[in-house]
Every structure is written in structure tokens, then in C-alpha cells.
Amino acid sequence: MGEAILGGLLRANHTGMADVVVTARRPEGAERLRKKHGVAAVTDNHVACAGATTVLVALKPQRMKTVLDDDRMREALAGKLLISVAAGIRVPTLQGWLPDTAIIRAMPNTPCLIGEGMTVLAPGDGVTAEQRAFARAVFESVGRCVELEDKHMDAVTSLNGSGPAFAYVMLESLADGGVMMGLPRAVALEIAAQVLQGSARMVLDTGFHPAALKDQVTTPAGSTIAGLLTMEDGRIRSVLARTIQEATRVAGGLGGPDDT
Helix, strand or coil: CHHHHHHHHHHCCCCCHHHCEEECCCHHHHHHHHHHHCCEEECCHHHHHHCCCEEEECCCHHHHHHHHCCHHHHHHHCCCEEEECCCCCCHHHHHHHCCCCEEEEEECCHHHHHCCEEEEEEECCCCCHHHHHHHHHHHHCCEEEEECCHHHHHHHHHHHHCHHHHHHHHHHHHHHHHHHCCCCHHHHHHHHHHHHHHHHHHHHHHCCCHHHHHHHHCCCCCHHHHHHHHHHHCCHHHHHHHHHHHHHHHHHCCCCCCCC
16 A cells, blocks of 8 residues: 555655655565665664654554554654554554654555545644645545544545455456456456446536436336346345445454554
């Protein structure tokens, strides 16, 4: 996720490459990032944070405490802004580890890499208007961005963070149907991908409810209503809604037993 955000920021020319420093656990990982993205790369988190004004932390939830709950890190991050994209680690937990640091919890998704991402921000107490504006500017450079309270972030993790994977399964299934009916796979995939992209853009650009747009396509005794009834036979609405419910339940436990 961190590399997707980095790639999106550099692609959008949001900041000069000289302004970005990335870290990796191993020297070979740092060298790979340096060569691939043309940014400074180090293996010392404390050094990188000490020289930064804003720090974006993209770690697995299980590693967050080890990296952040540390006296040297508290000193390096004092008075600065930290943006965390770790699932399951709530703002109060981060504030407990870093009491002198402004905290924003963020949940972006991988389409940030191509400038079509969606990010939800949950600012903690003490975050200034300037810091909030900076965080929004960062993520708006790689897609859309909205703010919500921290209590909603587990649901956001499932719908937004995991959502692309669910969309890919739907896209693949639609393409499989086209292949079953004789379309070449490459063509079926291109059609299905453009159908999903265009349909999503219709919702965002027109502001119409998806049901209203669906009804525009559904003519009496036509092929669309026949297909829709088949989808309803498969309980697709319930399955997709339960998918988000179950992913939210798991997301809530990613912070570990101490993050309740």
C-alpha cells in the first residue's frame, strides 16, 4: 500500500522526488525502492523520521507497536504529523504511543497507484487545519478523499481497502460469462472492465442512485431484466453485503488484543 501511494504521488507530481525519503527493513529492499522510484531510501526509521515534517506509516498492524512505541521514535516524531494506513490500529492507540504527535488515520486503496484511489481520513485530537489540508492534498492527488470519525474505519477498511479485490472477482465473473457465450477472453475482460469503470463513473458524475441508473437500462421483457432476476436468484445483494460485514469483523481484530 505504501508503494502504491508513493507511485501515485510521484506520478501526480505532488512533491519533488528530493522531498521524499522511504524506509525498508533490509538494504536490498531500500535499494530496490531507490532504483524503481528515484527517491532516497534508508533502513533507519529513526533517522528518516527525525528529518521529516510529515511521516506516512504503511506497516502491517502487527508491527506498528514495535516500531512506534519507542522513546527514540517519540522524540523523532514530536511536534510532527503522522499518517497511519495500518488497518485496525485506532487513533487513541496511536496517540497513546505518540502523545506529542498529531495523528491522522487513513485508509486508501491500491488504485491510488493510477490516480483513481479512494481514501478516508480520520483525524485525531490536536490535528491542525493546516495538517488536515495537507493530508487531504496528498491523497486527493491520487484520487478522491473524504473524512469520517475513527469509529467508522473498520467498515471503511473492508469496503474501501479490500473493495478492489471484491470488484476484481465481479469483473472476472462477468468476463467469464462473456467467454462462456463465445467472446474471446481478452475482449471479454476489456468490455467487463470498461463496463464497471463507466458504470461507477456514472454514479459519481451524475449523483443518481444506482437503482435509478439500473432502471434506465432495464426495458420490459428485455435481456437486462432477465439477467437481473438471475442475479437475484443467486442472492447477490446479500452475498456482497455480507462480504463487507465479514471483512469489517476481521478488520476490527487486526490491531491485536491490546487495541480494543
